[in-house]
Amino acid sequence: MWKNIYLWLDERLGFDSLYANLLDRPEPKTTWWNTLGSASMFLFILQGLTGIFLTVYYTPSPDHAYDSIQYIMEGVAFGWLIRGIHHWGATLMVILVFIHMLRVFFTASFKFPRELTWLIGIGLFLATLGMGFTGYLLPWNQKAYWATTVGTQIAGTVPFLGEFTLKVLRGGPELSALTLQRFFAAHIWIIPAVLAALMGLHLYLIIKHGESHSPTKED
Amino acid sequence: MSGSNELSRRDFIKVTTGIVGGLIGAVIGLPAVYYLIDPALREGGKDAWIPIGKFDDMQIGVPYPFSFTRVQVNGWERTASSFGGYAVRKSDSPDDLLVLNSRCTHLACTVNWSAEADGFLCPCHDAKFDIAGEVVDGPPPRALDVYEEHRITEDGIVEIFFKEG
Numbered sequence: 001m002w003k004n005i006y007l008w009l010d011e012r013l014g015f016d017s018l019y020a021n022l023l024d025r026p027e028p029k030t031t032w033w034n035t036l037g038s039a040s041m042f043l044f045i046l047q048g049l050t051g052i053f054l055t056v057y058y059t060p061s062p063d064h065a066y067d068s069i070q071y072i073m074e075g076v077a078f079g080w081l082i083r084g085i086h087h088w089g090a091t092l093m094v095i096l097v098f099i100h101m102l103r104v105f106f107t108a109s110f111k112f113p114r115e116l117t118w119l120i121g122i123g124l125f126l127a128t129l130g131m132g133f134t135g136y137l138l139p140w141n142q143k144a145y146w147a148t149t150v151g152t153q154i155a156g157t158v159p160f161l162g163e164f165t166l167k168v169l170r171g172g173p174e175l176s177a178l179t180l181q182r183f184f185a186a187h188i189w190i191i192p193a194v195l196a197a198l199m200g201l202h203l204y205l206i207i208k209h210g211e212s213h214s215p216t217k218e219d
Numbered sequence: 220m221s222g223s224n225e226l227s228r229r230d231f232i233k234v235t236t237g238i239v240g241g242l243i244g245a246v247i248g249l250p251a252v253y254y255l256i257d258p259a260l261r262e263g264g265k266d267a268w269i270p271i272g273k274f275d276d277m278q279i280g281v282p283y284p285f286s287f288t289r290v291q292v293n294g295w296e297r298t299a300s301s302f303g304g305y306a307v308r309k310s311d312s313p314d315d316l317l318v319l320n321s322r323c324t325h326l327a328c329t330v331n332w333s334a335e336a337d338g339f340l341c342p343c344h345d346a347k348f349d350i351a352g353e354v355v356d357g358p359p360p361r362a363l364d365v366y367e368e369h370r371i372t373e374d375g376i377v378e379i380f381f382k383e384g
């Protein structure tokens with residue numbers, strides 16, 4: 001019976017060809033270095049899940065942000081675990097994405113026909129850094145506050161547009177409730193949406209072109 | 220080597236992936252569920268015996284005012300609420316004690332004892348309750364609420380049992 005249900009669904013959804021295209025595609029001889037993109041994607045999903053769980057208790061308001069995180073760490077069962085995974089996962093993701101980028105650079109995989117995969121990858125790298133930058137402010141402790149003060153000030157030194165950029169980032173001339181709220185929105189909605197879209201394109205191109213061969217002595 | 224009883228390399232990888240994936244899912248998934256439902260598993264823990272004054276300080280026929288504050292902690296937020304009332308002794312007997320809540324039964328203003336008027340007066344809409352808490356005059360729909368459960372400790376302190384809500 002299961003077989004029939006499977007066949008019925010497969011006729012309409014086409015798992016088999018999906019499976020063949022996504023997971024059973026031909027691969028050149030690869031190494032563990034070729035797994036780093038998938039590892040980055042796994043971390044992105046893990047960050048998404050733990051992040052969703054964190055928003056169940058976290059409050060992005062200057063009055064309560066710090067206390068709500070204190071509560072997650074001490075008041076809720078396994079809050080320390082969920083926050084711990086999200087915290088260390090963030091650092092690990094930046095590192096993995098960066099090493100993945102280095103691997104693509106050293107194997108010269110960014111060349112024709114994969115230039116766009118590389119360009120989209122740059123977008124992915126910047127967006128990943130953006131996640132780190134916006135997430136760092138959310139605990140609203142001293143370190144977070146001053147890191148963001150300095151970080152936004154750096155944007156403020158850009159000629160002509162600097163002052164305006166600084167105000168857009170902070171939601172005004174000073175760090176305030178508006179800053180915290182917009183960093184939160186960027187951290188949980190805007191940047192993840194950008195990341196997901198770019199990852200979709202990235203993966204589409206990888207499947208289309210297939211994995212590049214590792215360079216040989218002749219190359 | 221590839222007899223029908225042997226596991227092929229492919230199947231081995233499939234099974235291992237499934238097991239490892241399932242383990243990771245359980246190790247993260249179960250705590251995550253607990254994390255979500257944790258607040259629902261907490262005891263209220265808000266009921267308490269609250270001392271309101273010395274029994275000997277309460278004179279027969281003269282309502283004895285008291286007040287206390289309860290702090291409620293909900294996650295990272297604390298709300299303090301004030302409560303008050305009057306202990307009324309009707310006779311010498313320690314059993315003959317009536318503990319009234321001073322919250323007006325109309326719209327929750329605080330009533331005050333007035334010796335002149337011989338009653339509890341509400342400043343908001345001029346209601347009047349008698350010494351037993353019954354409505355004498357004004358809009359309140361019912362008598363003042365009573366703290367039913369109270370006791371006198373060995374040291375002669377009157378305590379009331381406070382229930383949340």
Ligand code: HEM
Binds near residue numbers: 036104211
């Ligand atoms: C969120 C971050 C990223 C995710 C989730 C991701 C995901 C992936 C995945 C799953 C692959 C398949 C092969 C592999 O794992 O090596 C891949 C390949 C590739 N990635 Fe990324 N990537 C990310 C960031 C980047 C960055 C920052 C760059 C470079 C600027 C980049 C450039 C490329 C290129 C050119 C390929 C094709 C490599 C080849 O065909 O050998 N990616 N990516």
Ligand code: FES
Binds near residue numbers: 346
């Ligand atoms: S609230 Fe007391 S009379 Fe209206």
